[in-house]
Amino acid sequence: MKKIKKTGKSDKKPKKELFQSPRGMADILPVQQPWWDKLIGIGQELAGLYDFGRIETPILEFAGIFEKSLGEATEVLEKQMFIVKTKGGDRLAMRPETTASVMRAYFQHHLSYGQQPFKVYSFGPMFRYEHPQAGRFRQFHQFNFDIIGDTDPLYDAQIILLFWRFLQLLKIPGLTPQVNTVGCRVCRQHYLRRLKEYYGKLKNKICKDCQRRLEINPLRLFDCKEEQCLPLKAAAPNMLDNLCQACNSHFRAVLEHLEENKFPYEPNPFLVRGLDYYSRTFFEIFGGSEKTAIAAGGRYDYLSEMIGPRLVPAVGGALGMERVIEIIKSESLFIFKAPVKIYFITIGEQAKKCGLRVMEELRHAGVKIAESLGKDSLKAQLGAADKMKAKLVLIFGQKEVFEETIIIRDMASGAQENIALSRVVEEVKKRLR
Ligand SMILES: [Zn+2]
Ligand SMILES: [Zn+2]
The missing domain is CATH 3.40.50.800 (Anticodon-binding domain)
Known part of the structure; x- marks a missing residue:
C-alpha cells in the first residue's frame, strides 16, 4: 500500500473567499432605497410639470459615439471607458454619460419630425474607470434633462432653473449656482490663442502641472489650486471678454432670463468644461456643507454634428445622484416613516x-x-x-x-x-x- 504523504496542512476546510462587488461599484440596499425613490420621485414630478418625456437608452453604445463626441478629451476618456468587444467584433462601450446616446436616438428615430423642441429626461447608471476615491464611483447614477432642437437662450435658462428647482425640492443646503459661457467655435479658438499667448510668456512661473496643461488643454489651467498659479489665473484673459457678438448677446439674454426669475447665480468667468461639444452657456451647481458639485450642464450645439448628419442645437444637464443622496442623508433632510406592518x-x-x-x-x-x-x-x-x-x-x-x-x-x-x-x-x- 502506498503511503500517503503528509502535507502538513491542517484538515480544516480552506477558507472560502467571499465575492465582493467590483471596485467603485456599490450595492443599493433596501434600507437605502427610500432616498433614491425620493430623488427619482421629485425628478419625475418636475419632468411632468416642465413637459419632459422619459427616454431610456441602452447601457451599451458603439464606442465610436463617445469617442467622436468627446473630441480632444478622447484620450482621457479612452482610458476611462469600459469597453466590451462582442463575439461579432463590435466595440461597445458602457455609457460614460447619456448626452451622446440621447442625441443618437434623436437622429435614429427621426424625432425632429415630432414636436420641437424635443424635451426628455432619463436616469440610470453611468460607467467610468475612475480611481475610486471618496465620492467617485466607477458605476454612478445621473438624472438628466435635455432639450433638443432650439437655440433660444430661454431654454438655457429653463434648464438651469429646472435643476435649481430640483435641488431646492431636495432641500439641499448651501446651493451655489455658477454660470459662464464657453463661446462658439470661432470666439473660443480666438480666446484659446490669447490664453496660450498669455501663459506662454509665464511658462517659468507656473507649476509643473500647469506647464503640461498648457500643452494639452489650456482651459484646464483654471483648475490649478497651487499658490504660485492663483494670481496669474486672476489676471488671465477670460472667455467673457473675448466673446463674439452673437455669443455675447446670447449669453446676455440667458442672464436676463435668470435675473427676471430672481435666480441667484454667481458669474464665474473661470468655470470651464474641456469637452469640445459644449457651446455657449455652461453652469454648475454646488451644494452641501462641502460645497461639492452636484449638477452641471449647458448648451451642446456641436454634439449633433459630431455624431449625426447635421447641426441640431441642444441644451441639458445632469445631476449626480450619489452625491445628492449623500448630502440629504448626512443632513437628515428627510425622515421616512416605517410602513405599518x-x-x-x-x-x-x-x-x-x-x-x-x-x-x-x-x-x-x-x-x-x-x-x-x-x-x-x-x-x-x-x-x-x-x-x-x-x-x-x-x-x-x-x-x-x-x-x-x-x-x-x-x-x-x-x-x-x-x-x-x-x-x-x-x-x-x-x-x-
Ligand atoms: Zn462666438
Ligand atoms: Zn498650476
Whole structure:
C-alpha cells in the first residue's frame, strides 16, 4: 500500500473567499432605497410639470459615439471607458454619460419630425474607470434633462432653473449656482490663442502641472489650486471678454432670463468644461456643507454634428445622484416613516399550510404583511415582530386552524383577542385606522 504523504496542512476546510462587488461599484440596499425613490420621485414630478418625456437608452453604445463626441478629451476618456468587444467584433462601450446616446436616438428615430423642441429626461447608471476615491464611483447614477432642437437662450435658462428647482425640492443646503459661457467655435479658438499667448510668456512661473496643461488643454489651467498659479489665473484673459457678438448677446439674454426669475447665480468667468461639444452657456451647481458639485450642464450645439448628419442645437444637464443622496442623508433632510406592518405568526405545520392562504387574502385586500415562516417557536417570531416594530401580530396555531379563528395581538398594549377567521381582513383594517 502506498503511503500517503503528509502535507502538513491542517484538515480544516480552506477558507472560502467571499465575492465582493467590483471596485467603485456599490450595492443599493433596501434600507437605502427610500432616498433614491425620493430623488427619482421629485425628478419625475418636475419632468411632468416642465413637459419632459422619459427616454431610456441602452447601457451599451458603439464606442465610436463617445469617442467622436468627446473630441480632444478622447484620450482621457479612452482610458476611462469600459469597453466590451462582442463575439461579432463590435466595440461597445458602457455609457460614460447619456448626452451622446440621447442625441443618437434623436437622429435614429427621426424625432425632429415630432414636436420641437424635443424635451426628455432619463436616469440610470453611468460607467467610468475612475480611481475610486471618496465620492467617485466607477458605476454612478445621473438624472438628466435635455432639450433638443432650439437655440433660444430661454431654454438655457429653463434648464438651469429646472435643476435649481430640483435641488431646492431636495432641500439641499448651501446651493451655489455658477454660470459662464464657453463661446462658439470661432470666439473660443480666438480666446484659446490669447490664453496660450498669455501663459506662454509665464511658462517659468507656473507649476509643473500647469506647464503640461498648457500643452494639452489650456482651459484646464483654471483648475490649478497651487499658490504660485492663483494670481496669474486672476489676471488671465477670460472667455467673457473675448466673446463674439452673437455669443455675447446670447449669453446676455440667458442672464436676463435668470435675473427676471430672481435666480441667484454667481458669474464665474473661470468655470470651464474641456469637452469640445459644449457651446455657449455652461453652469454648475454646488451644494452641501462641502460645497461639492452636484449638477452641471449647458448648451451642446456641436454634439449633433459630431455624431449625426447635421447641426441640431441642444441644451441639458445632469445631476449626480450619489452625491445628492449623500448630502440629504448626512443632513437628515428627510425622515421616512416605517410602513405599518402586520406580522403573521404560525405555530405548527398545519397552521403554516393554512396560514399562507390567510396571508394571501390579507395581501389581496391591500394589507402589508411580514412573516418569517422558517422560525418555529412563538417566542422567536414574536421577537422578530417586535424588532421590526410591528403594530399588530396575528397568531395562527393548531387550535385556531381547527376552530377557524385567529388571535390578534396589539403589540403596544399586549392585548389579545380571538376573532373569527372570516372577519380577519375587516378587523385588521379597523385597527390600522
Ligand atoms: Zn462666438
Ligand atoms: Zn498650476
